Amino acid sequence: MAAPEFEVPQFKEQIEIPKIREGSMSHVKSFVSPQPTQEFLGYPWELGEDWKERALFKMGDLLKKYRSLRVFMDACVHCGACTDKCHYYLGSADPKNMPVARQELMRKVYRRYFTLPGKIAPWLVGAEELTKETLEDWYSYYHQCSECRRCSVFCPYGIDTAEITMAGREILNYAGMGQKYSNEILTKVQKIGNNLGLPGPALEDTLAGLEEDIEADTGVPVKLPMDVKGAEILLVTPSADFFSEPHVESLIGYAKVFHAAGASWTLSSYASEAGNFGLFNGNYETMRKVALRIRDAALELGVKRIIVGECGHAWRVAYSFWNTLTGIGFDGKDPFSIELQQQLDHRYPQPMHICEYTWDLIQQGRLKLDPSANDDKIITYHDSCNVARASRMGDEPGGQFTIPRNIIKAVANNFHDMAAETIGEATFCCGGGGGVLTDDLIELRVKGAYPRMNALNNVVQEENVNFMATICAICKAQFTKVLPYYGFDRSMVGGVHQLVSAAIKLD
Amino acid sequence: MSSLTVFYIGLFYVATLILIAGVAYRIYEYSRTPAPLKIPTTPAPTTNAGVAYRMAREVVLFESLFKSNKWTWVFGWLFHFGLLLVLLRHIRYFQEPVWFWVDIVQPFGKYASFAMVAGLLGLWARRFLVDRVRYISTPSDHLILALLVGIGLSGMMMTFVVHTDIVALKAFMLGLMTFDFQPLPTDTILLVHLALVALLMIIFPISKLLHAPGIFFSPTRNQADNPREHRHVANWAIELERKNG
Numbered sequence: 001m002a003a004p005e006f007e008v009p010q011f012k013e014q015i016e017i018p019k020i021r022e023g024s025m026s027h028v029k030s031f032v033s034p035q036p037t038q039e040f041l042g043y044p045w046e047l048g049e050d051w052k053e054r055a056l057f058k059m060g061d062l063l064k065k066y067r068s069l070r071v072f073m074d075a076c077v078h079c080g081a082c083t084d085k086c087h088y089y090l091g092s093a094d095p096k097n098m099p100v101a102r103q104e105l106m107r108k109v110y111r112r113y114f115t116l117p118g119k120i121a122p123w124l125v126g127a128e129e130l131t132k133e134t135l136e137d138w139y140s141y142y143h144q145c146s147e148c149r150r151c152s153v154f155c156p157y158g159i160d161t162a163e164i165t166m167a168g169r170e171i172l173n174y175a176g177m178g179q180k181y182s183n184e185i186l187t188k189v190q191k192i193g194n195n196l197g198l199p200g201p202a203l204e205d206t207l208a209g210l211e212e213d214i215e216a217d218t219g220v221p222v223k224l225p226m227d228v229k230g231a232e233i234l235l236v237t238p239s240a241d242f243f244s245e246p247h248v249e250s251l252i253g254y255a256k257v258f259h260a261a262g263a264s265w266t267l268s269s270y271a272s273e274a275g276n277f278g279l280f281n282g283n284y285e286t287m288r289k290v291a292l293r294i295r296d297a298a299l300e301l302g303v304k305r306i307i308v309g310e311c312g313h314a315w316r317v318a319y320s321f322w323n324t325l326t327g328i329g330f331d332g333k334d335p336f337s338i339e340l341q342q343q344l345d346h347r348y349p350q351p352m353h354i355c356e357y358t359w360d361l362i363q364q365g366r367l368k369l370d371p372s373a374n375d376d377k378i379i380t381y382h383d384s385c386n387v388a389r390a391s392r393m394g395d396e397p398g399g400q401f402t403i404p405r406n407i408i409k410a411v412a413n414n415f416h417d418m419a420a421e422t423i424g425e426a427t428f429c430c431g432g433g434g435g436v437l438t439d440d441l442i443e444l445r446v447k448g449a450y451p452r453m454n455a456l457n458n459v460v461q462e463e464n465v466n467f468m469a470t471i472c473a474i475c476k477a478q479f480t481k482v483l484p485y486y487g488f489d490r491s492m493v494g495g496v497h498q499l500v501s502a503a504i505k506l507d
Numbered sequence: 508m509s510s511l512t513v514f515y516i517g518l519f520y521v522a523t524l525i526l527i528a529g530v531a532y533r534i535y536e537y538s539r540t541p542a543p544l545k546i547p548t549t550p551a552p553t554t555n556a557g558v559a560y561r562m563a564r565e566v567v568l569f570e571s572l573f574k575s576n577k578w579t580w581v582f583g584w585l586f587h588f589g590l591l592l593v594l595l596r597h598i599r600y601f602q603e604p605v606w607f608w609v610d611i612v613q614p615f616g617k618y619a620s621f622a623m624v625a626g627l628l629g630l631w632a633r634r635f636l637v638d639r640v641r642y643i644s645t646p647s648d649h650l651i652l653a654l655l656v657g658i659g660l661s662g663m664m665m666t667f668v669v670h671t672d673i674v675a676l677k678a679f680m681l682g683l684m685t686f687d688f689q690p691l692p693t694d695t696i697l698l699v700h701l702a703l704v705a706l707l708m709i710i711f712p713i714s715k716l717l718h719a720p721g722i723f724f725s726p727t728r729n730q731a732d733n734p735r736e737h738r739h740v741a742n743w744a745i746e747l748e749r750k751n752g
Contacts, residue, residue: 075721
């Protein structure tokens, strides 16, 4: 690793709230999306003469369509409760990375064009004209938010900066300033079927290779079936699980669990992606199009259950939005959702998280586990933001915290949580979520990872922790990249099903 | 009837109209704007009763603020609950006979004004002392605090230092409500107090004071966590479904 061109924050026993340093992150900008990508998504690729009208039109449009945005624009009292809650602020000290200041970037324009005091006395209420400089600021700072919702936990009105970031990005796209990384992914998933752009034949090869590896390793012919019509379960998982380390170890884990349960399951080459970057960009229609691929695959294959692999934002979209967007779920009264919901097995939640599935099997005693197989590891668990604050597992609120930990404790003997204020609903984002997992934002990613790295360092020092489990493809990729900046080994991060994979005994 | 009395009669009718119509319009706007997606901040209650309980904790105890920052919570809570008691005490000026519980609240309401002003001053101090809060404060943030402190102090002056003719004031207020207009006492401190209150009522529907109705419409707090069990689709999204299949 080359020496970074920026300062990596230093570890502290307790994280300190930095004094503000204005403009310290204003130079950080991700690459702008090129013409073909923008065209494919139906956006302009540069600011035209009417950029301002377009931006304001889209803002008005979103204000009418989203109660969240509408209420959040009005309700903030500038109390400051959120100012020290964002990992990017804690790691960078740039005041525009304080959630309220990030919101104000939009709110000052909202006030100027959509409120009475802002029209008659802009100086009084901090209302400002929409200029190209404002738009540049939006582009910088709406791509320095990982939409992790930590601020929304602490806001007395529940204002969720993620909603404003999403709206900001949609307005930017509509005006002609898209972000290359996210928009190229949205193009690949719609053209090819997954975010990595892996074509079907390449996937088949990979799965065949993995089957050989597992058999060589365990002597058991565990299968990773694809496009099997009539299978009971469709597994939808982030495409990183097929190719990236350590992700693939968890894919092997899911396969072993299905094998041990004697389940009939399949992957889909058409819907070979659980991730949905439509969420990050705040475009309902795009998010819906991407999600519909899974509905279509489920109908095509005739599956009875849909299970989602280890991916944070994918689980948010699946758990919270699939029923809305695609009818995957229950209680649909319209032909569109009834068509699918008749096919699905009503004895199980739809969709189901792989951790819910595995934990059910463990509780039923249907998996043979040898926790000592993980005795080389002293494990901690990183709650991924979208799982923690935007979804659930199991029947009870908070199941998203207990179920993954219960699995870890069932498959391993050494587990220590990080400090309470850094996990659960207060978990710190990995620093790479929400569409910023790109090398052009590496400084942001390293600085944003600081609160999590600091909490990790504390359990490394006190409990000799040497492994951080998580259930998110973005977290895994982000940590693999940033752990070395903080002096840790990149192999320290891995999936929960990677631990399951090591402990499970197959026959 | 003096022109001063006429002016205050007009002022209070206008202020009341703006407050009620303005807040009603905002509530109408918020309630008409759809929430197309389920976005409760989790862990969230899974039932509507649970949501009501969560909202009650938020509104009464400021639960999220408590999690966030104990100083802001202490000052914010002192202010709001001081204000609540003070407001309840003021009901006595708008009715005859007075409800028994308003009589009970009366002594608490008098001294709650200290809590109210102390809370406001604490919140105001944070706008100067904490660099992050200083950075986000706008002129209107300071002016609203000044307005509220002005209302509090002028009221306390009348309660504890120079009493106004409270019998005449009550006659004036009852007169406003029954269209049987009575003269307003002319002490400066009372006129200041009433003018500031009217100003607060007027700016309510166009300022950040909208956080009061806003919280009830905040989707991260008022939605139940049940998206797998119940299909939730906004009307404009149904149109989209129809169009795109």
